[in-house]
Amino acid sequence: MEKMGKMGKMKRSIIVCVAVILAFGLAGAAFSAEAIKIGHTVSLTGGASMWGQSEANALDMLVKKINAEGGILDRPVVIVRYDNRNDAIESVNVARRLAGDKIIAVIGPAQSGNAIATAPVLERAEIPMIVTTATNPYVTRDQKTEKVRPYAFRPCFIDPFQGTVAARFAVDRLNAKKAAILYDVGSDYGQWLSKYFEDAFVARGGEVVAKEAFRSEELDYRAQLGKIKELAPDVFFIPTSQKEAALAARQARDLGITAVLLGTDNWGSPDLIDLGGDAVDGAYFVNLADLDDPDIQSFVSEYRETFGAEPVLPNPIMAQDALIMIVEAAKAAQSIEGPKLAEALANLKDIEVTSGILTMDPAEHNPLNKPAVIQKVDVAKKTFVFVEKYQGE
Amino acid sequence: MFLQTLVTGLSIGGIYSLMAVGYSLIFSILSFSNFAHGAVIMLGAYIGLALATQLHWGLGLVVSGSVVGAGLLSVFNERVAYSVLRRRRAPSLFLMISAMGCSVFLENMVYATIGSRFYAFPEFFKREVVGVWGSSLSLLDVFAFTVSIGAIFALHLFITQTKTGIAIRAGVSDMTMCSLMGVNTDRLISVVFFLAGAFAGVAGVFLGIKYFVYPTMGWVTNKAYIAAVIGGLGSLPGALIGGLILGVLETLVSTYLSSVLRDVFSFTMLIALLIWLPNGLMGRDTEEKV
Numbered sequence: 001m002e003k004m005g006k007m008g009k010m011k012r013s014i015i016v017c018v019a020v021i022l023a024f025g026l027a028g029a030a031f032s033a034e035a036i037k038i039g040h041t042v043s044l045t046g047g048a049s050m051w052g053q054s055e056a057n058a059l060d061m062l063v064k065k066i067n068a069e070g071g072i073l074d075r076p077v078v079i080v081r082y083d084n085r086n087d088a089i090e091s092v093n094v095a096r097r098l099a100g101d102k103i104i105a106v107i108g109p110a111q112s113g114n115a116i117a118t119a120p121v122l123e124r125a126e127i128p129m130i131v132t133t134a135t136n137p138y139v140t141r142d143q144k145t146e147k148v149r150p151y152a153f154r155p156c157f158i159d160p161f162q163g164t165v166a167a168r169f170a171v172d173r174l175n176a177k178k179a180a181i182l183y184d185v186g187s188d189y190g191q192w193l194s195k196y197f198e199d200a201f202v203a204r205g206g207e208v209v210a211k212e213a214f215r216s217e218e219l220d221y222r223a224q225l226g227k228i229k230e231l232a233p234d235v236f237f238i239p240t241s242q243k244e245a246a247l248a249a250r251q252a253r254d255l256g257i258t259a260v261l262l263g264t265d266n267w268g269s270p271d272l273i274d275l276g277g278d279a280v281d282g283a284y285f286v287n288l289a290d291l292d293d294p295d296i297q298s299f300v301s302e303y304r305e306t307f308g309a310e311p312v313l314p315n316p317i318m319a320q321d322a323l324i325m326i327v328e329a330a331k332a333a334q335s336i337e338g339p340k341l342a343e344a345l346a347n348l349k350d351i352e353v354t355s356g357i358l359t360m361d362p363a364e365h366n367p368l369n370k371p372a373v374i375q376k377v378d379v380a381k382k383t384f385v386f387v388e389k390y391q392g393e
Numbered sequence: 394m395f396l397q398t399l400v401t402g403l404s405i406g407g408i409y410s411l412m413a414v415g416y417s418l419i420f421s422i423l424s425f426s427n428f429a430h431g432a433v434i435m436l437g438a439y440i441g442l443a444l445a446t447q448l449h450w451g452l453g454l455v456v457s458g459s460v461v462g463a464g465l466l467s468v469f470n471e472r473v474a475y476s477v478l479r480r481r482r483a484p485s486l487f488l489m490i491s492a493m494g495c496s497v498f499l500e501n502m503v504y505a506t507i508g509s510r511f512y513a514f515p516e517f518f519k520r521e522v523v524g525v526w527g528s529s530l531s532l533l534d535v536f537a538f539t540v541s542i543g544a545i546f547a548l549h550l551f552i553t554q555t556k557t558g559i560a561i562r563a564g565v566s567d568m569t570m571c572s573l574m575g576v577n578t579d580r581l582i583s584v585v586f587f588l589a590g591a592f593a594g595v596a597g598v599f600l601g602i603k604y605f606v607y608p609t610m611g612w613v614t615n616k617a618y619i620a621a622v623i624g625g626l627g628s629l630p631g632a633l634i635g636g637l638i639l640g641v642l643e644t645l646v647s648t649y650l651s652s653v654l655r656d657v658f659s660f661t662m663l664i665a666l667l668i669w670l671p672n673g674l675m676g677r678d679t680e681e682k683v
Contacts, residue, residue, distance in 0.1 A: 047607075049509040185653050213653050219604040219613060222401045223647030223655075230394060243511050247604060254531040255397075256522055275513045275605055 035078040036071065036336060038326060039098035039106035039127075040319075041118065043086035047243060050269055051110060051315040055132060056081060057307050058299075058316030059107065062323055062354075072104075072330045084109055088117040099125040104336040107322045110315055112136030112159075113188045115152075116143075123151045126338035128329075128345055130322035132315050133288060135159045135265065136188050140365040148365055151338070153345050155321035155358060156314070157370040159189070162286050163196025163239075165372045165390045166262055169284065170235045171204040173388070174260055178209045180233035182224060182248055184240050186216035193239035193264055209233050214244075225252050233259045242269040246276035253279040260284065268313055268375070273382050281379040288314035288355075290373045290386050295356045320354040397528035398648045399641060404534040406640020408603070411541040411596045412617030413624065413632035414548065415589040421565045421627035422585050425485035426618065428492040429470055431611025432499035433590055437463030437597030438606045439503065442512055452517045456540075459594035467590025468583050470495055476579070496611070503608040512606040514598075537599045544595055545633050548588065552629070557584055565627070619663055625676025634674060 040059060043052035059079055067076050080101050084091040091114035098106055099121065106122055106129040109115045115134035122129045130153045131139055137160060140152045170176040179201050183190035198208045209231040212224035225248070228236065236252065236259040238245050245267050252261075263285030272280060291300060291310070296317060303311045311317070328351045330336055333344035348360040359368045371391050375384040412434060419427040441459035444450045450458065474491050518532045552558035563571045564581050572578045600610060616639065624635025639659060646658040666673070 045504050045509050047509070047511075215653070215656065217612060220405055222405070223398065223644040224652045226394065226397050226401060226648055243605065243607075246513075254522060254529070254534075256529050271511060275511055277513065277516060 033075040035076045036073075036330075037078050037080050037101060037103040038323070039101065039103040039108075040079050040081040041084045041091060041094045041098065041106060041108040041114075042081060043110065044081075044083040046086035047241065048086040048111060050271065050312050051133075052083075052086075054312035055108075055110065055315040055319040058303065058311060059319050059323060061303065061306055062320050066323070066327060072327055073334070073336065077327075079107075084114055086111060086114065088113050091115075091118045092121055094118075095121040098122075099127060103127065104330070104338070105130065105326045105341060107319055107326070108132055110134060110318075111189070112139055112192075115139045116188060119149055119152045123149060126342075127151060128153065128326075128338060128342045130154060130325055130345070132156070132318040132322055133265065135162060136192055138188070148363065151342050153322075153325065153360065153365045155318050155325060155353065155355070155367055155370075156288050157372055158366055159193050160196045161370075162264055162372060163193050164200040165286050165374070166237060166264065167197050167200030167204060167206070168390070169286075169374050169388070170201060170237070170262055171206055174235055174262075174284075176201075176206060176234035176260070178207050178231070178233045179235045179237055180210040180212070180228040180231060180259065181208060181237045182212050182214070182221060182228070182240075183238070184216050184244065185213035187240075189264075189266070190239045194237070197237050197239065219247060220251070221248050222251050222255060225255050225257060228252075229255050229257050235260050235262050237262045239264045239266070241266040242272040243275060246272055246280060249276045249279040249283065265314065268384065270310065270312065270382075273377065273379055276377075276379075278379060280377050283377045284374055284387065285377070285384075287373050287375050287384070288370075289317050290375060290384070292386050293373070296354060299354050317355050321358060324351065324353045325358070325360075394648075396526055398644050400525060400528050400530050402641030402644035403637060404530065404538055404640070405644060406620075406637035407538040407541040408596065408599060408636075409617045409620040409640050410545065410633045410636025411592060411599070412614050413621035413636045414545055414629060415592045415596070416614075416618050416621040417624070417627055417629060417632040418585055418589045418592075420621070422561065422568070422582065423475075423479070423485065423488065424627075425488040426492070426626070427589070428489060428618075429474075429495035429499065430492075430589065430593060431614035432496040433463055433467050433470065433593040433611075434597040434600065434614060435503065435606075435608065435611040436466055436499065437590075437594035438601035438610060439507065439597075440594070441598040442514060442601060442606050445514055446512075456595060456598050459598045460591040461594070463594030463597060464587040464590035467586045467593065471582060471586040476582075479582075500608050500611070507608070509608055512601075514602045514606070517602065533602060537603070540595065541599075542633075544592065545629065548592075549629055551588075557581075561585060619659070621673075623663060623666055623673055625673030628673070628675040631673055631675035 042055055043049050063077050063079055071077050080103055082094040084094045091109050095118045106127055109118055110132045112134040115131045116138055128151045133156050135156055135158050137158050141148050181194045183194040210228045214221050238248050245263050249261055261283035265287050267285040268287045325348060329341050329344035333340040346360055346362045351358050361368050371389050373389050374387040376387050378385050415430045437459045440462040441455045444455045444458045474495050475488055478488055521532045522529045523532060523535060552561055560576050560581055620635040620639045621632050624631025643655050643659050647655045
């Protein structure tokens with residue numbers, strides 16, 4: 001997941017919303033030992049705040065539970081949370097700050113661009129980081145050396161898989177021959193996904209007739225869409241966040257583009273429907289989790305009861321997975337030292353997490369066999385309908 | 394294809410013009426660039442959104458409400474942040490810096506109180522496409538373009554035909570003299586800020602309908618500011634023409650060259666134009682321009 005920050009907007013001042021969540025409340029009396037701190041770098045403001053807030057809620061909920069069950073190595077867990085404002089520069093500042101806070105591991109950031117910026121800082125400090133929904137391959141692999149980053153892990157699938165799933169669905173289910181792509185040139189997420197989709201689509205005999213880009217924060221794509229309309233594609237792949245997708249969909253329909261719209265996990269926000277209206281009806285997108293997935297029902301009902309709202313998937317699930325990974329790794333290593341914790345994280349096997357069962361690939365630091373779901377947007381019912389599940393390779 | 398590009402460009406340019414007018418109005422009288430204009434546009438959009446979603450008003454009333462609301466906010470902004478500086482005869486650079494501060498303050502106020510999520514206006518127009526000689530255009534675009542041009546024309550009439558308008562023009566040419574002749578300059582400046590705010594209200598509602606409402610939506614005014622500079626800061630016809638030129642040029646570049654190169658071209662044009670015509674296409678000669 002990626003919504004690139006707005007660099008160079010330094011004059012926009014900095015609200016660093018520092019929320020140190022003290023989860024002692026419940027368990028305070030039971031522990032005498034000093035609390036173990038876990039960092040959380042998350043977008044509490046900015047375009048990705050919907051997921052960020054939900055992610056923070058889900059973690060707070062889980063921390064209470066973990067502390068009630070004895071915490072980590074009989075010590076209570078505390079989350080130290082900073083707002084990275086979905087901005088790469090701010091993410092680096094947050095990472096430096098966390099490194100000084102004596103935390104044992106970091107959860108987040110959720111966006112690939114921010115995660116790639118954060119990884120080297122935490123690597124130097126020997127602090128393991130578990131991103132939540134950053135799906136770009138280079139979050140856990142160093143782009144220069146092509147070696148796996150020893151301190152970076154994730155519980156979600158990666159973009160080559162996501163791009164392939166989208167292309168497979170377009171060819172097999174939608175019978176698409178011609179595809180057009182519109183992506184954000186300022187986002188690692190969009191750039192790579194359009195490449196993975198194109199490769200997979202072409203490999204399956206399709207043709208990419210148009211590949212148009214726009215710059216982050218741009219709002220009008222009609223110039224690009226005018227070109228796409230002339231080429232009459234069958235599917236229109238838009239690997240962006242829900243806001244851009246809704247804008248592109250509305251403008252495309254206004255121009256009379258009738259292609260089936262196809263998106264990625266960043267679309268999976270309830271406000272896609274509010275923003276896109278009729279224009280996004282019937283569109284498909286790849287997602288990490290589905291609200292109707294039987295595996296996560298106990299989480300969903302607990303979240304609803306606690307916060308009186310639906311969780312904004314997939315971030316809350318992935319954040320809980322990340323926290324459980326840290327707890328399990330500390331248990332396995334019987335230590336909270338960075339290097340030992342990282343080694344244990346790399347070798348996690350068959351642990352029970354919120355999204356199901358998780359096994360780490362020690363060579364890539366990605367989970368093995370992570371499934372992807374295809375969802376269809378149903379505007380009348382204001383919901384995403386489960387269409388199909390693709391198992392990981 | 395060419396016609397479609399032109400039509401799209403004009404409809405984008407129309408919105409740029411509408412926003413550029415606010416910059417030009419204030420620059421013409423106080424010789425500083427009011428960078429809080431984008432934030433006023435954003436607040437205008439939120440006012441319109443509240444009227445549309447909470448009170449279920451129709452488009453006409455929503456626009457009028459937003460015009461009045463944003464106009465008053467703009468006046469309030471001037472009273473609180475700029476008038477003291479003005480009385481102390483601070484250089485216009487200081488006013489500009491204060492304006493940047495206001496912009497950041499207002500944006501973050503909205504973040505802190507309303508939150509950062511995106512809102513869409515209810516659909517005032519059916520998703521209906523109008524065919525113009527083989528190119529398609531949405532009903533909203535036609536409406537927005539007509540209203541924008543109409544509003545700019547009405548402002549032009551106001552400034553050239555009414556007594557207050559004449560006072561504004563007198564203030565533009567010499568503020569000190571104007572005040573010596575018995576014009577209440579504070580009131581005059583409030584009128585100008587109200588007008589700029591009113592345009593921000595219209596622009597905010599249209600921007601919100603087209604591109605959603607969120608705290609940083611005012612950033613698009615960067616483009617409008619450039620449009621105002623191209624047309625000549627301080628000139629109303631200049632703001633109109635600058636906006637349309639920028640909109641059409643951008644769309645042409647994205648269509649025929651590359652969408653990624655769009656800003657490279659438009660900004661190169663800006664720099665080249667300023668070298669050639671430092672006051673923009675229709676600007677008056679000024680030595681100080683910030």
